[in-house]
Amino acid sequence: MGAQRTGRWTFWLPAAYSLLLTLLITAPLLRPGYLLLRDAVSTPRSYPTDAALGLGDAAPRAVPQDGLLAALSTVIDGGLLVKIILLAALWAAGYGAAVLVRELLGVPLVAQLVATTLVVWNPFVAERLLQGHWSLLTGYAALPWTALAAFRLRTTARARIAPNLPGPFPPSAGHATDERGETTPRTDADPTAAPPRSDRYRTWAALAGCLAAAGLTPTGALLAGIVAVTVAGWRRLAGVLTLAALASIPWLTATAVSGVAAEPSDPAGVTAFAARAEPWLATVGSLAGLGGIWNAEAVPGSRTTPLAAIATVLLLAVVLLGIRRVAAADGDPGRTRVRRILLVLAAAAVVLPALAATPPGLAVMEWLVVEVPGAGLLRDTQKFVALAVPGYALCAAAACLRFSDSARAKWSIGSAGADQPSEGSAESRTDDDSGSASRRAPAGEAPRWAPLLAVLFIGALTFPLLDLGWGVSGQMRAIDYPDSWSEVAGRIDGPGDIAVLPGGMFRRFPYSGSAPVLDPAPRMLPRDVLQTGALPVRGETVTGEGARAQTVEDLLLTGGPATELARLGVGWVVVEQDTPGPHGDSAATLAQLRQVHSTPELTLYQVPDVHPRPAPEHRSLVVAAHILWALLLIAPLVAYGYSSLARRFEH
Structure with missing residues (x-):
């Protein structure tokens, strides 16, 4: 037992x-x-x-x-x-x-x-x-x-099996x-x-x-x-x-x-x-x-x-x-x-x-x-x-076993004499003629100093990085979204993709903390949200693959015509008002759209006469x-x- x-x-x-x-x-x-x-x-x-x-x-x-x-x-x-x-x-x-x-x-x-x-x-x-x-x-x-x-x-190989041999790490x-x-x-x-x-x-x-x-x-x-x-x-x-x-x-x-x-x-x-x-x-x-x-x-x-x-x-x-x-x-x-x-x-x-x-x-x-x-x-x-x-x-x-093995080997040599095998040798791993067992610790048994070494090593690994605890010193935490996100998602019931303002992919909301965050709109809203894929890194911008998204963003920031948005397949525009970012001359474009819903955090506009893009041919395959x-x-x-x-x- x-x-x-x-x-x-x-x-x-x-x-x-x-x-x-x-x-x-x-x-x-x-x-x-x-x-x-x-x-x-x-x-x-x-x-x-x-x-x-x-x-x-x-x-x-x-x-x-x-x-x-x-x-x-x-x-x-x-x-x-x-x-x-x-x-x-x-x-x-x-x-x-x-x-x-x-x-x-x-x-x-x-x-x-x-x-x-x-x-x-x-x-x-x-x-x-x-x-x-x-x-x-x-x-x-x-x-x-x-x-x-x-x-x-x-272990699935069909091969002739040789007997297990002793070693420091038994299989x-x-x-x-x-x-x-x-x-x-x-x-x-x-x-x-x-x-x-x-x-x-x-x-x-x-x-x-x-x-x-x-x-x-x-x-x-x-x-x-x-x-x-x-x-x-x-x-x-x-x-x-x-x-x-x-x-x-x-x-x-x-x-x-x-x-x-x-x-x-x-x-x-x-x-x-x-x-x-x-x-x-x-x-x-x-x-x-x-x-x-x-x-x-x-x-x-x-x-x-x-x-x-x-x-x-x-x-x-x-x-x-x-x-x-x-x-x-x-x-x-x-x-x-x-x-x-x-x-x-x-x-x-x-x-x-x-x-x-x-x-x-x-x-x-x-x-x-x-x-x-x-x-x-x-x-x-x-x-x-x-x-x-x-x-x-x-x-x-x-x-954890390094020093323990060294100590046991020295003890074995000192106590048994120079002509006796040490614990690490092959002879010491088997019983002698009188039936006495080897001094070597059984497989899986902790040597005397192993627990102390384990505590020492665990401390060495954790103490210099104590701020990993508690959500990396509180930086990683759970937040609550405003109800306006669900309200806007429920109002999007027509064709067309979604464009967002301000420009860029990262946001700083009052409820998200000081670190920049990816715009949650693509996962929060029920239709495709156009994103450029451009990433600001170390003071530079790494361009993404979203060519159409970049065209739409440029069109909004320069105050382009709503008819061009419709031609590009954009049926909706969401303005996120509680985050900094470029808006450019987008007010001129928004004035041509129909406002559907507005809250202190979000405003939803619908683009008239949109020409929705056809569904991808290979969607079922994916x-x-x-x-x-x-x-x-x-x-x-x-x-x-x-x-x-x-x-x-x-x-």
Whole structure:
């Protein structure tokens, strides 16, 4: 009973600890209200407009995220839905790290908690929360689970099994190693038998679900796809690439049928979105410390002081203490290989974005975004530092055992004599002739100093970044929209797209705080809202793909004729009156329109004799792609049910 109780604690405590860290970060969001911070826009209800499906003028950067919210917000409040996804993502990231290090390293519970801390409580999470990239964090959360699922694909290989060999990180129970270093599950009936077909289906389905969850945004799909391809190995490359493509099919399909892929991105975005050096750190140091986002305003206060350098030194010290142990060969070549792959991936995730921020790197990136369709997805290079986190988690967990092993080895040599094997040797791992057991701690048992080291490492990772707590010092909080938004949405009952004033895509509302926020109109209103896609970054403007939206905005700001608005397919104009921004000579145009509704915050105008644009030809195809992605998302549940039924019939 005692062993079973300990096993339950090992399983549940990392999950509970990850939930605790998540709640410490997101506590201000738990009150009723909506997330409205920079790029994060949650609304009570979203609509399945063409733009939400990726068929607007701009590139489908928020697909299938917007389509999912449009579908589910008909049955659940959209603000609550975003909160649930965000909380689930942060929790899953931390718990996934614990499961990953337990599977690949066999480390005890305290080491798993250190890995969880590193993955949840770090500058990358803080900066992406402040930038409003809640959906990107779902891709971040999927990385440890994707690595784990891809690793377990190696257990599906039909290969001759070699016996387990002892090592510092014993493989999980029920697994063995084949001649090529592939880990393979044991079965009691036949140690050379392949796993049951139902188990193989379930493993592939688990990877499919991980990739689909990461694919809530295009960047998340790319991050998880890189992990899956590198970890799963070449023998499974075709299958993994197929799943990665299916997980990305909503935005791939929308990009293909809308023709946006043929348009080059603005090369000015490369410099604007390049990784940034933080105080007392070069760019490579900022990236190695999991920071360096391009927006200097979207950072916790601690990252603007020398604490940024202290936090980076402490983080890298924890990582470096465990790196040798993670890279060391053990009795399972398959696990060793995967751990080394994740270490190489971590190094590349730091070095390559750092190189991309140098003058030669910027030149290469500018050529890519101009000449290669879709390469604009790569311009925010700091996002890719997320790929370092699984490797960092392994190192942090292994660091907890470093000094403990050294102390035990010295004690063994000193007490047993020079002619006796040390604890780390092969001889010490087996019983001697008299039947005495090895002094080596059993797999999963914490060495004497491991809990103390774990507490020390958790403190080193959290204290320099204490302002990540409580919604990053209150910057991330729930807000309430004025009732005028729902009133205006209910009055839009005719054809035509919607133009908005003032010009630009960002707003500063009295209820949204001091940080600029994306205009909520595209998600709040029931028809397509024209947006230029132009982004003000570091004092410059990066142009977007919305050519028609730019034409309409210029027409309004210069006081053009209403007939031209109608010809361009604009049926409505919404004036947001409680935010600063350019209005130009728009009063001349508005005087030609019919005022439908007015409140202190919003005024709605209708354009007469509008010529609505025809519906996109391939809308049904894009909807089908979203449905396929959703099916992929629930694939693990379906496979688990099938596997359970198959086992029941087998027995």
